[in-house]
Amino acid sequence: MIKLGVNIDHVATLRQARRGREPDPVAAAAIAEIAGADQITVHLREDRRHIQTRDLKILRETVRTRLNLEMALEEDVVGIAEKILPDMATLVPEHREEITTEGGLDVVGHRARCFEVVSRLAAKGIAVSMFIDPDEKQVEAAFDVGARIVEFHTGAYANASVAADISAETKRLHEMAELAVSRGITVNAGHGLTYWNVGALVTMAGLHEFNIGHSIVSRAVLVGLERAVADMVTAIRRAETAQLRKM
Secondary structure: OOEEEEEOHHHHHHHHOOOOOOOOHHHHHHHHHHHOOOEEEEEOOOOOOOOOHHHHHHHHHHOOOOEEEEEOOOHHHHHHHHHHOOOEEEEOOOOOOOOOOOOOOOOOOOHHHHHHHHHHHHHOOOEEEEEEOOOHHHHHHHHHOOOOEEEEEOHHHHHOOOHHHHHHHHHHHHHHHHHHHHOOOEEEEEOOOOOOOHHHHOOOOOEEEEEEOHHHHHHHHHHOHHHHHHHHHHHHHHHHHHHHHHO
16 A cells, blocks of 8 residues: 655644744644554754744654655755654755745756765665655666655646646656666655545556645644544545456
8 A cells, every 4th residue: 555644744834824832842742643643754854944943853752653754965964864763754945935846956967965964864774765856867867866756746747737737747757767677676656646636556567655744734724633534545545446346
C-alpha cells in the first residue's frame, strides 16, 4: 500500500499569522498520526516563515511514525539536520520570494553541493530524498550524487487544466518513475496533490508514498484535521483498489 506523508507546514503558517502559540503543529502531527498518516513532513525554511526550529526539535521527540525534513542546501539547515536527525531529509530548492516551492531541485546544476550534503546526511544515518522535476537528467543526476530516493514534483500535473496537458504530465511522471526504478531508486511524489487528482498516480512504478499538505490542511479548516487525513487515506486506498480490479 502507498504510504501518506502529511505536511503540516500550513498549520504553522496559520500560527505565524499572529506570531502566537496556536494552532500548534506538534499537536497537528499527533492528530495526523492517529488518523492514519505514515509520516510527518515539515519544511524548515531559511526565513522560518512557518515551521520553527523549536517545532522541529519537539517533533523529533514526539513523532511516532517517521519525520521527514524538507530542507534547502544551506549550511545552517544542514547543520540542524545533522543534530536533530530526522528519519529522512528531502532536499528542495528554496527562494525567499516564492509563495511555495515552485519546482524541483536542480541537481544537475548543483551536483557537487548535492553530493556533499547527501554524503553528510547519509553518514548520520538519515535517508536522503531529492525533490526533483520528472526529468531524465535530474533522475540520473540524483542517482549520481548518491540519492536512492526521489520525490517527483507534481506541480505541473496538478496545475494542468486541459485534458491533453493532464495526460502528458501523467505520462511523464509514469515514465520517469520507471526510469528511477530501473536505477534502484525509490519513488515518492508530492506538490499540489488533492483528494481528486491523486488517484491517477497510484500506478506509478515503484511509488512508495505521497507527501500532501495544503489540500489536507485546507479541508481540515472545514471538517477537522483527523477527518481530513482519514479522507485522504481513503482516497488513496480507493484508487489502489480500483486499479487492482482492472488487473
